[in-house]
Amino acid sequence: MSRLQQVTVLGATGSVGLSTLDVIARHPDRYQIFALTGFSRLSELLALCVLHSPRFAVVPEAALARGLQDDLRAAGLATQVLVGEAGLCQVAADAEVDTVVAAIVGAAGLRPTLAAVDAGKKILLANKEALVMSGALFMQAVRKSGAVLLPLDSEHNAIFQCMPGDFSRGLSQVGVRRILLTASGGPFRQTPLAELEHVSPDQACAHPNWSMGRKISVDSASMMNKGLELIEACWLFDARPDQVEVVVHPQSVIHSLVDYVDGSVLAQLGNPDMRTPIANALAWPERIDSGVAPLDLFAIARLDFEAPDEQRFPCLRLAREAVEAGNSAPAMLNAANEVAVAAFLERRIRFPQIASIIEDVLAREPVVAVNDLGAVFEADRKARGLAEQWLERNAR
Secondary structure (H helix, E strand, O other): OOOOEEEEEEOOOOHHHHHHHHHHHOOOOOEEEEEEEOOOOHHHHHHHHHHHOOOEEEEOOHHHHHHHHHHHHHOOOOOEEEEHHHHHHHHHHOOOOOEEEEOOOOHHHHHHHHHHHHOOOEEEEOOHHHHHHHHHHHHHHHHHHOOEEEEOOHHHHHHHHHOOOOHHHOOHHHOEEEEEEEEOOOOOOOOOHHHHHHOOHHHHOOOOOOOOOHHHHHHHHHOHHHHHHHHHHHHHOOOOHHHEEEEEOOOOOEEEEEEEOOOOEEEEEOOOOOHHHHHHHHHOOOOOOOOOOOOOHHHHOOOOOEOOOOOOOHHHHHHHHHHHHOOOHHHHHHHHHHHHHHHHHOOOOOOOHHHHHHHHHHHHOOOOOOOOHHHHHHHHHHHHHHHHHHHHHHOO
């Protein structure tokens, strides 16, 4: 390679960010960290800066930036600290950056990810909410700028690996019948329904296979994560909702499958470790070592599959209804879910009430067209307001 690839990691202190940095550290001859961003784990961000010596670091507030800047100087580093959304967008779009890892959780990741898109970067997308909120606008911006968009979610990366290279011509044109999106079922797959009223945030965050942040872990427990991934898959692969089928696969070894019209079904398998899709996307179209152990099929011994239970997981139904409605519905779904999950983690509501809040918001606010980002954020704002109103009326 002629030079080191410059990488910005948005959301460096989260699970995806840390896994990305682990992979990058294995290949110092290929990659160099340009910028790292963090939200609340500033001591961890400082440690990462000491380890990787980025040119920039980004934090949410000026007071935090001053403290981090002092600590970096004390450590002998020349890293410059930037602030807020403007700082995020700057390090995502900088002319020297080759690759942007978009791993900020939630709606907060939309604008900096779009800044990377508009600048024509190679974008490794873990922030599924960006596509959920603004799918048509986001994909239009990708096409306009010529940005390279590669999925980091294990499921979407698996689908990408199983698709023909020219899938952008349309699924029917390349012989794809449907996408099979796998889900582990999370920690409550077999929990008696009556007991879901009493589960704790710590129980919801105890995923059987994956190590993730608390918000994403709760989404996995409710299967909203899979609902958001369904919406994301429709945009990434230009698929109709009826062409994406969710399959519960408790072992999390098959990460997703693609079903072709000739009867062939291609699957991508691997140990449940985010470093595999990260390495795949970082080096695409090449392959590099990720640090993940080889898959031992003899130790796994069996692979199970079952249909998702939408009585147990109403969030999956709500997500499918939202993508079918289109326009502002997915943005409202995402916003209401973010408010509801935060309330559950704060023990203000019970676990089943996450779906209750989302359903109430979607029923009370009409779906409207979203022709620009202003309309997306207005739908987000209204949905958050309605969700907060529900909490004021009903929270325990």
